[in-house]
Amino acid sequence: MAYQNLISELKENILYVTINREKALNALNAATLSELADVIEYAGKTDEVRGVILTGAGEKAFVAGADIKEFSDYSGKQGEELARKGHENVFNAIENSPKPFIAAINGFALGGGLELAMACHMRIAADTAKLGLPEVTLGLIPGYGGTQRLTQLVGKGKAIELITTANMVTATVAENIGLVNYVVPQASLISKAEELLNTIKLRAPLAVAAAIKSVIASLNEEDGYAKEIQEFGKCFETEDFKEGVTAFIEKRKASFIGK
Incomplete structure (x- = not known):
């Protein structure tokens, strides 16, 4: 599959999907979200795919947020539609996929990036990663399920704290509060995700x-x-x-x- 903003490769029943906008810290623009929707649909309907590893290009960012310039002048209705479309086609589509998705968080996972990781079924973070939902610093709130999924993962009090302060947390703190499953060295990130999926591949x-x-x-x-x-x-x-x-x-x- 050829994409402009993603690298997608199927090897030994694992679909490796890399958001490939390293210069933009892998920010989620409309084109990238559209390509993600396509690859998620492909994974769900293709028997060869037994699991998906989702990561970002480079070592600096998994996804450092959404492309703010694209919606800076939106009206309320346009904002709602942006969130609704993203929910249906990408974030909920990942969560509801019959194939296990693992987010391999290789760097900053902020805003829409953390929301993308939380939509995955499991999360593994490099020990250098930092995670957060900074939307309130822009006069916004998370719009791709972040308020719901963060609460499900870490509980109401911690979710409200992280969202309303907009503070980032380290990978170690994220593991301690249940936001990620494992923290590993950067060099071991993909191999740890592969280890999990290779175990799952043995099951029905x-x-x-x-x-x-x-x-x-x-x-x-x-x-x-x-x-x-x-x-x-x-x-x-x-x-x-x-x-x-x-x-x-x-x-x-x-x-x-x-x-």
Whole structure:
């Protein structure tokens, strides 16, 4: 797949997506968001893709925010539409993807960049990374789900503190408050993400998708218990369930096919 603002490469069932605007600190402009929407859709519908690693070009920034110049003169209605379109096509699309997304946070993850990382199912940060939501310094608030996802990850009090002070936190603090899963040296960032996905690749793909769907249901005003029961039942109809049980009984490793 050829993009202007992204590098996308599929290797050994892992889709590597790099936001490639290093000179602009990988800021999210409209064109980049459009390309992200396309690659997210591709990942979701392509059986070859078992997981996605999302990162930024260079070592300075994952994504240092949105491209403010593009919306500096927007009206209220235009602002709402900007947020709604981003939610539907990118941020919610990542969260609701049946494929696990890991954000490999290689540097600054600020504003829309942190919101993008939080939309991913897991986050790994380089020990040099800094994270924050500075929107109130511009007279704004996070508009791509940041107020909701940060609260889900770190709790109400800490979320309000981080959003209203606009203070950045280090990767270590982010790990301590539950904002990221792991902190590793910059050189180990992608390999740690690969380690997680290579483990997930050994599991039943449809069960992985069902697990993600059930967890996300608990956060989105759905009856998460009902969704879990429904997805649990569906698993019994898969070939992978039969393979998993047979392999367990025969004391061998299961070979899943995603059916």
